[in-house]
Amino acid sequence: MTMTDGTDRDALREKYRAERDKRLRPDGNDQYLEPTGRFAHLLDDPYTVVVDRPPVREDVNVAVIGSGFAGLVVGAKLKQAGVTDVRLIDKAGDVGGVWYWNRYPGAMCDTAAMIYLPMLEETGTVPSAKYVPAPEIHAHARRIATTFDLYDGALLSTGITGVVWNDDSSRWIITTDRGDEVRARFVTVGTGPLHRPKLPGIPGIDEFAGHAFHTSRWDYDYTGGGPGGELMGKLADKRVGIIGTGATAVQCIPHLSRSAGELFVFQRTPSSIDTRNNHPIDPDWFASLEEGWQKKWLLNFTTLQTGGFADEDLVKDGWTDIAQRIRDRVVAEITNGGEFTPDTIRRAYEESDDEKMDEIRTRVDAIVDDARTAEGLKPWYRQLCKRPCFHDEYLQSFNAPTTHLVDTDGKGVERIDATGVWVGGEHYDLDCIVFASGFEVGTEQSRRSGFEIVGRGGSTLTERWADGMQTLHGIHVHDFPNLFVVGITQAANLISNVPHNFVEAGETIAAVVAHAEAEGATEVEVTAEAEADWVSLLEGNPMAFMGNMDCTPGYYNNEGRPTGRRERLNMSGYPSGPIAYFDYIARWRSSGEFVGLDFR
Numbered sequence: 001m002t003m004t005d006g007t008d009r010d011a012l013r014e015k016y017r018a019e020r021d022k023r024l025r026p027d028g029n030d031q032y033l034e035p036t037g038r039f040a041h042l043l044d045d046p047y048t049v050v051v052d053r054p055p056v057r058e059d060v061n062v063a064v065i066g067s068g069f070a071g072l073v074v075g076a077k078l079k080q081a082g083v084t085d086v087r088l089i090d091k092a093g094d095v096g097g098v099w100y101w102n103r104y105p106g107a108m109c110d111t112a113a114m115i116y117l118p119m120l121e122e123t124g125t126v127p128s129a130k131y132v133p134a135p136e137i138h139a140h141a142r143r144i145a146t147t148f149d150l151y152d153g154a155l156l157s158t159g160i161t162g163v164v165w166n167d168d169s170s171r172w173i174i175t176t177d178r179g180d181e182v183r184a185r186f187v188t189v190g191t192g193p194l195h196r197p198k199l200p201g202i203p204g205i206d207e208f209a210g211h212a213f214h215t216s217r218w219d220y221d222y223t224g225g226g227p228g229g230e231l232m233g234k235l236a237d238k239r240v241g242i243i244g245t246g247a248t249a250v251q252c253i254p255h256l257s258r259s260a261g262e263l264f265v266f267q268r269t270p271s272s273i274d275t276r277n278n279h280p281i282d283p284d285w286f287a288s289l290e291e292g293w294q295k296k297w298l299l300n301f302t303t304l305q306t307g308g309f310a311d312e313d314l315v316k317d318g319w320t321d322i323a324q325r326i327r328d329r330v331v332a333e334i335t336n337g338g339e340f341t342p343d344t345i346r347r348a349y350e351e352s353d354d355e356k357m358d359e360i361r362t363r364v365d366a367i368v369d370d371a372r373t374a375e376g377l378k379p380w381y382r383q384l385c386k387r388p389c390f391h392d393e394y395l396q397s398f399n400a401p402t403t404h405l406v407d408t409d410g411k412g413v414e415r416i417d418a419t420g421v422w423v424g425g426e427h428y429d430l431d432c433i434v435f436a437s438g439f440e441v442g443t444e445q446s447r448r449s450g451f452e453i454v455g456r457g458g459s460t461l462t463e464r465w466a467d468g469m470q471t472l473h474g475i476h477v478h479d480f481p482n483l484f485v486v487g488i489t490q491a492a493n494l495i496s497n498v499p500h501n502f503v504e505a506g507e508t509i510a511a512v513v514a515h516a517e518a519e520g521a522t523e524v525e526v527t528a529e530a531e532a533d534w535v536s537l538l539e540g541n542p543m544a545f546m547g548n549m550d551c552t553p554g555y556y557n558n559e560g561r562p563t564g565r566r567e568r569l570n571m572s573g574y575p576s577g578p579i580a581y582f583d584y585i586a587r588w589r590s591s592g593e594f595v596g597l598d599f600r
Contacts, residue, residue, distance in 0.1 A: 012354060013550075019380040020552045022410030023269060032198040032437065035214075037206055042197045042214050047100070048093020050157045055179030061085035062513065063174055063184035065160060067150075068097015070190025070486040070502045072141055073118050076148040077506035080122075081514045087182065088145075088154040089174065091450070095150070096141035097192060098439075099134055103227040104218040104248065105255035107134035110276070110390045111497050112315050114294070115301050118499040121294050123147045126286050131278045131390075135227055155180060163187060164454040165481065170522045172482065185522070186513055189453070190486035190502070200243055200437045204416040212433040215248050222432070225259065232259035239429060240264070241421055243413055244436030245271055250389045252436065257397035264404050264428050266421060268412040269386070269552055272360050272379040274318045276390040298500050299579070305496050306577045307345075318390050319496045322383060325352035353382045367395040376407035385551035455480040468569030472534045472596050473585060475505060476526035484509045490538055492581040493573025504582055511589040512597065521599035530596030539568070541575035 007015070025031055035042035062078055064071045067090040075086050092100045109116050113127035116137075120127070123143045128136060145151050159177040166173050166183075174182040197214045199205065213219040220226055224234035232255065240260040242249055245267045256263050297314050304310055304320040307327040313320050329348035334340055361378040368374035377395065379386075397403050406423050414422040420430040453461040456479045464470065464477065471477050474491030475484050486509070488494060488501040516524050563571070574581035588595065 009354060015380050016382070016552075017550060019410065020550060023553050025553065031201045033201050033205070035197055035199060039199060039212075039214075042199075042217050045091070045093050045157065046217055047103070048157055050093070053178065055181070056155065057181050059171070059183045060087045060185070062087070062186045062188065063172065063182055064088050064150075064188050064190070065163070065174075066090060066097065066190040066192065066486075067092065067095040067141075067145070067154070067156070068099070068190065068192055069118055069141065069144075069499045070097070070192060070505075071095075071188065072144045072150065073499065073502040074188050074190060074484075074486055074506040074509055075150045076119060076122070076144055077503075077510040078513060079148045079150075081510035083510065083513050083517070086150065087184070088150050088156070089158055089160060089176070089182070090154075090156055091159040093157045094138075094142065095145045095154075095156075096138045099138045099141055101216045102134055102248070104215045104252045105225060105227065105229050105232065106251035107227070107248075108132065108251055109134075109137060110247065110388075111319070112301075112317055113281075115297050115315060115497050116499055118503055119144055119147075121291070126283055127281050129278055129280050131276060133227075133229075155182075160451040162451055162454070163189075165456055165483075167456065170482070186482045186484070186516075186524075188484045188486055188509060192487070196439055197435075198437055198439060199435055200412070202243075202413050202416050207418050208416050208420075208430075208433060209418040210420075210431050210433065212435065214435045214437070215244075215252060216439070223259070225255070229255060232256070235260040235432070237261050238431040240432045240434065241266060241428060241430040242434040242436055243421075244438070245269065246436065246438060247271065247387050247389050248438065249436035250391050250394045252434075253403075254391075254393040254397045256434070257400050257403040260402065262402045262404070264406050264421075264430065265398075266406045266408060266413050266423060267376065268408050268410060269381075270377050270379045271386065271389045272357065272381075272383050273363070273377075273394055274360055274388060274390045275363070276392045278392070298497070298503070299582075301497060302494060302500065302578050302582070306494075306579060308579060318388060322352055322356050325355065353384075356383055357381075364395060367399075369399050373398050373405050376405050381552040382550075453480065453483070455483070465570075466566075468566040469572075470531055470535055470569070472526040472531050473508070473588075475508060476524075476531070476597065478526050478528045478531045481523045481525035484512070488573075489570060490534070490572055491574065491585070492578035493571075494578040500578075500582075504585055508585055508589045512594060515592070515594060516599055519599055523598075523600050525598050525600075526596055527598055534596070535569065537575065538572040539565075541572065 062083060062085065064075045064086060067088045071088060072095060075088060078086050094100055108131055110131065112130050113132045117127060117140050125140060125143060158180065160174060161177055162175045164173045171183045171185055172187045174184060197216045211222050222234060223232040225232035238260055239262045240256055241264040242253060242256060243266045245265060250271055250273065253265060300310050300314045301320065304313055305323045307323050326348045329351055330344055333344055338344055364374050364377050368377060398405055408423050421428045459479055461480065464479065469490055471485065471490050474487060474489055477483060477485065486502060486505050488498060492501050492504065494501050512524060
C-alpha cells in the first residue's frame with residue numbers, strides 16, 4: 001500500500017519507529033509529578049464549599065465508593081434489584097466523577113451520547129446532540145442520583161482514609177477525613193483513574209512567577225468566561241502557553257485561540273484528529289425509538305467497533321469506521337481462500353490503520369494553511385496508540401495569526417523559568433501556563449484514591465496486586481470478601497465506551513448481592529481456584545496487545561516501557577472480546593449458580 005504522499009509501507013513503518021524512538025523515556029509514569037507545593041491545591045475541590053457536619057457512625061448494607069458513572073450505575077442497579085440501603089461516598093462535592101472535575105471550556109465526550117450516557121431510558125432523558133458538552137453530562141449524572149434516591153444519606157466532600165475488613169463482624173470498616181466510621185456489609189469501589197491531576201516533570205515548574213493552573217481546575221476567575229464556552233475576555237491581553245496536546249487540549253485550545261492575545265501550544269506528540277460532525281438530536285425521532293433501544297444501540301456499537309457484523313451502523317462514528325474496515329479486509333482474505341488466524345487479523349489491522357491515518361494526515365494538509373505547522377500537526381503512529389480525537393475546530397485554530405504551534409520534535413518543554421518556557425534553546429515569554437497533562441493512569445490504586453484497602457489477614461490490595469491484578473471477572477478478589485471492583489480491566493476492557501462496562505458490572509454486582517441476601521449469606525468471596533483460572537484464561541489471549549506494537553509512548557501502552565506480566569494483567573481483557581464477555585457474564589449471573597463464588 002502506498003500513502004497519498006507517496007510513502008510506501010516500509011518507509012511508513014520506519015517513520016513510525018523513528019518518531020516513537022524520539023519519545024521513549026526510561027522513567028515512564030515517573031516523568032509526571034504529584035501536585036505539591038504551589039500546586040497542592042489541585043487536589044482540593046474548588047467547586048463546593050464544605051459544610052461542617054457531625055461525624056457519621058452507622059451500619060449500612062452497601063457502601064459505594066466513588067460517585068462517577070461507575071458508582072452511580074452500580075447504585076442504581078442495586079436499587080432496581082431491591083437492595084435499598086446504599087450509601088455513596090466521594091471526596092467530590094457532588095456526583096459526576098470526571099465530569100464533576102472537568103469544567104474546562106469545550107469539555108465534551110467524544111463517544112456518542114446515545115451510548116455513552118448510561119440509563120437514558122430509565123431516567124427519561126433525551127440528549128441534546130450526538131455529542132454533548134460536559135455540563136450536560138454532569139447534569140445527567142445528577143439525574144441518575146436523583147432518580148434512584150442516591151443522594152439520600154450520601155457522604156460527599158468526604159475523603160476516605162481507610163477501608164479495612166473485620167472478620168468478627170464480616171463487615172468493612174470505612175473511615176474518613178470527616179471522622180466518620182461506616183460499617184458496611186458490602187463495598188463497591190469505582191474510583192477510576194481520571195480524577196487525580198498529574199503535572200509534567202519539567203525542571204523549573206515551581207519557578208514560574210505568572211499564573212498557572214491545570215485544566216481539571218480551570219481558573220475562570222483569571223480567564224473570564226465559563227464552562228458554557230463563553231469568550232474568556234480576561235485573556236485578551238495575555239500571552240498564554242498550554243503544555244499538552246491530548247484529548248483535553250484538543251477541546252480547550254479552540255477556546256483559548258479565540259480568547260488569548262497570543263496562544264503558544266507546546267506539543268510533544270500530536271493527536272490524531274478525525275472529523276466529529278456533531279448534530280442535534282431530533283426529539284420526535286428520539287420519541288419513536290422502541291423500548292429497549294439503548295441496549296440495542298450499545299450492542300450494535302460494541303459489535304461493530306470490535307469487528308463483528310450488524311445489519312446497520314446505528315452510531316456511525318470514528319470508532320466503528322476503522323473496526324469495519326478491519327473486518328471487511330478479514331472477510332475479503334478468507335473469501336479468497338485465506339485462513340482466519342491472528343496473522344490475518346494483524347494484516348487487516350495494519351492495512352486499515354495505514355489507510356485511516358493517511359486520511360487523518362491528509363485532512364491536516366487540507367485544513368491548516370501553513371505547511372510547516374501542518375507538518376508538525378501530523379500524527380505518525382497507529383491510531384489506537386493514543387486516544388483518538390474527533391474535532392472540527394482544533395486544526396482550524398492554527399490558522400489564526402495569534403495561535404502558534406511550538407513543536408518540540410518529541411522532546412517536550414526543556415524547562416520553565418520565572419517568565420516563561422524554554423524549547424530548543426528559545427525562550428517564550430508568558431503571562432499564563434495551562435497544564436493539559438491529564439490524570440494519573442497506571443499508578444497504584446491506593447495512590448490515586450488516597451486510601452488503602454486491607455483485606456483478610458491484613459493484606460492490602462496493593463500488596464495483593466503487586467505482580468499484577470488478580471480477579472474473577474475484574475470484580476471479585478480472593479481474600480477480599482464482600483468487595484466488588486468496578487472498572488473495565490480483566491473483563492470486557494471496552495475502552496471506546498467505558499460506561500457500558502459499568503452497566504454490565506452493576507447488573508452483575510446487584511445480582512450477587514441480591515442472591516446473598518436471599519440466601520442469608522453474610523460473606524461472598526471468589527475461591528482461589530476460580531480466580532487463578534480466570535487469570536490463566538486472560539493470559540492465554542495471544543492478541544491482547546496487538547494494537548500496542550511499536551507504539552509511540554502514552555498511557556495506553558505503559559508510556560512506552562516494556563510490558564511484563566504485571567502490566568499485561570493490568571491491561572488485559574476477555575480473550576474473545578467485549579461482546580463475548582457481556583454475553584458470558586449475563587449468562588453467569590442469570591444462571592443463579594454464580595460459579596466461582598463462595599456464599600457463606
